[in-house]
Amino acid sequence: MNEVLSTAQMGEADRLAIAAGTPGSELMDKAGRAVADVVARRHKAGERVLALCGPGNNGGDGFVAARVLAGRGFRVRVALLGAREALRGDAAGAAALWSGAVEPASAADPAECDVIVDALFGAGLARDLDGEALALVERVNASGVPVVAVDVPSGVDGNTGAVRRAAIRAAETVTFFRPKPGHLLLPGRLRCGPVRIADIGIPDAVLATIRPACWANGTRLWRPAFRAPAPEGHKYGRGHALVLSGGAEGAGAARLAARGALRIGAGLVTIATPSDALALHAGRPDAVMLRRSDGPAGLAALLADRRRNAWVVGPAAGVGERTRELVAAALASGAHGVLDADALTSFEGASAELARALAARPGGAGQAIVLTPHEGEFGRLFKDSPPVASAGSKLERARAAAASLGAVVVLKGPDTVIAAPDGRAAINANGTPFLATAGSGDVLSGIVAGLLAQSVPAFEAACAGVWFHAEAGCAVGPGLIADDLPDALPKVLKAYFAEAGT
Ligand SMILES: NC(=O)C1=CN([C@@H]2O[C@H](COP(=O)(O)OP(=O)(O)OC[C@H]3O[C@@H](n4cnc5c(N)ncnc54)[C@H](OP(=O)(O)O)[C@@H]3O)[C@@H](O)[C@H]2O)[C@@H](O)CC1
Numbered sequence: 001m002n003e004v005l006s007t008a009q010m011g012e013a014d015r016l017a018i019a020a021g022t023p024g025s026e027l028m029d030k031a032g033r034a035v036a037d038v039v040a041r042r043h044k045a046g047e048r049v050l051a052l053c054g055p056g057n058n059g060g061d062g063f064v065a066a067r068v069l070a071g072r073g074f075r076v077r078v079a080l081l082g083a084r085e086a087l088r089g090d091a092a093g094a095a096a097l098w099s100g101a102v103e104p105a106s107a108a109d110p111a112e113c114d115v116i117v118d119a120l121f122g123a124g125l126a127r128d129l130d131g132e133a134l135a136l137v138e139r140v141n142a143s144g145v146p147v148v149a150v151d152v153p154s155g156v157d158g159n160t161g162a163v164r165r166a167a168i169r170a171a172e173t174v175t176f177f178r179p180k181p182g183h184l185l186l187p188g189r190l191r192c193g194p195v196r197i198a199d200i201g202i203p204d205a206v207l208a209t210i211r212p213a214c215w216a217n218g219t220r221l222w223r224p225a226f227r228a229p230a231p232e233g234h235k236y237g238r239g240h241a242l243v244l245s246g247g248a249e250g251a252g253a254a255r256l257a258a259r260g261a262l263r264i265g266a267g268l269v270t271i272a273t274p275s276d277a278l279a280l281h282a283g284r285p286d287a288v289m290l291r292r293s294d295g296p297a298g299l300a301a302l303l304a305d306r307r308r309n310a311w312v313v314g315p316a317a318g319v320g321e322r323t324r325e326l327v328a329a330a331l332a333s334g335a336h337g338v339l340d341a342d343a344l345t346s347f348e349g350a351s352a353e354l355a356r357a358l359a360a361r362p363g364g365a366g367q368a369i370v371l372t373p374h375e376g377e378f379g380r381l382f383k384d385s386p387p388v389a390s391a392g393s394k395l396e397r398a399r400a401a402a403a404s405l406g407a408v409v410v411l412k413g414p415d416t417v418i419a420a421p422d423g424r425a426a427i428n429a430n431g432t433p434f435l436a437t438a439g440s441g442d443v444l445s446g447i448v449a450g451l452l453a454q455s456v457p458a459f460e461a462a463c464a465g466v467w468f469h470a471e472a473g474c475a476v477g478p479g480l481i482a483d484d485l486p487d488a489l490p491k492v493l494k495a496y497f498a499e500a501g502t
């Protein structure tokens, strides 16, 4: 499955596997062999391997890989950071089985080899690199020699993806049992190369004890919640999404969101527009319906029709008191909804006020609300809440935000994090930088609302919306403009429903 484990949870998996009868030395042996397999797949016997081993168990994996590769005919040198006598436990055991020379890492010349095994630091990285470790990592990166990283590229924090002053740039990374947040979050993800997840004999059953609450976003996470329409279905069964338009200058944002909601499968989509933008929308003959809606009272009146079961408020809505009132009206309707863009910025430094409005929503937790800030909007919203704004990694910040607001938060970017108030989180990695284009976020908010309209629960709708949006972005690729995204959805949906078997 696609669970993501923190380094502490990985340590627990390790302990549980050992308690269930697999010795730690065996786990390390399998880990080292998996690394050797990757090196052997990329390089031919006879080539020169430099294994850089650190002072902990990551280094132990490096000693195993070195031994296995030497046995397969590679010309292997081992360099150790620290003293051999200081190695402990399984790492000391692995080092004892290495019969070749061990050079001091300070003398190692990375340029004198064909491939490097980076076994300096893994889950145990405890502080910024400095001194000899820093100099070594910089020499490796400058050498241009391909690196296979053990567990994580040394210098990348496995929990946060942060680069601790410097980090190895790996050509490929081999991790064990399950990925860690640092493989998915930036900048760590960009240091990993392709990540291989090796089975080292830890039974999946340990997950029942660990109960991970973070996943790599993917269809398996939400497939049961989003199925193809039933053969006997009709459009009202697929929900009715309402997108609130800004004034004349911002009407395009609402149209993008509306088309996103329609394409993802909402049965009906209506744009609620202020009078000054009515003519603009009316001139567009398409499947999007149109209603006049002036101010909070107008919006409340439209949402009083309970068939309109999901809304989007925020894209090009304008920043200020008026938009805060529109948010209040939308929340008070009891319908599900997405708060995006100006709806978030209108609560600059007032996340506590927004949290109160969310807590008072009549549908309670059953009224699904999803917020979709990018980093800028997130920073502005939580100016009043240092515990959220500076909660640490992107994963931790999104989780803290969701918990403090009592709603699902989608913290967007190349490594979008989706977090629910109950602690569940997913990290998305199927995007493309071509998605960074004007209006792309508006389409996302519409897609999520379209899923909410189809009764997909908040967390699943947010995860699925982010995934479909990214797939659509990849399907278009270079030259993408936001208008293309809704029209790329049919192909993506077709493939999804075929895979999902519905
Ligand atoms: N869990 C599992 O299932 C399995 C785990 N396995 C492997 O074990 C790895 C984790 O091993 P680990 O816990 O020994 O930590 P590791 O990454 O070797 O680093 C700790 C050492 O580094 C040092 N150190 C830290 N930061 C530093 C810095 N900035 N600069 C300098 N030194 C620094 C730190 O020193 P200290 O902080 O004590 O001074 C300590 O000596 C894991 O990534 C995987 O590869 C596999 O064998 C299979 C099963």
Ligand SMILES: Nc1ncnc2c1ncn2[C@@H]1O[C@H](COP(=O)(O)OP(=O)(O)O)[C@@H](O)[C@H]1O
Binding pocket: 374, 412, 413, 414, 415, 416, 431, 432, 433, 434, 435, 436, 437, 438, 439, 440, 441, 442, 443, 444, 469
């Ligand atoms: N480098 C990137 N890689 C993948 N996705 C990205 C990248 N940059 C931005 N995105 C995605 O593109 C969308 C941009 O949304 P947003 O910033 O709100 O733009 P806009 O306000 O122009 O609509 C988000 O879904 C975001 O996750």
Ligand SMILES: [K+]
Binding pocket: 058, 118, 119, 120, 121, 122, 149, 150, 151, 152, 153, 154
């Ligand atoms: K490493």
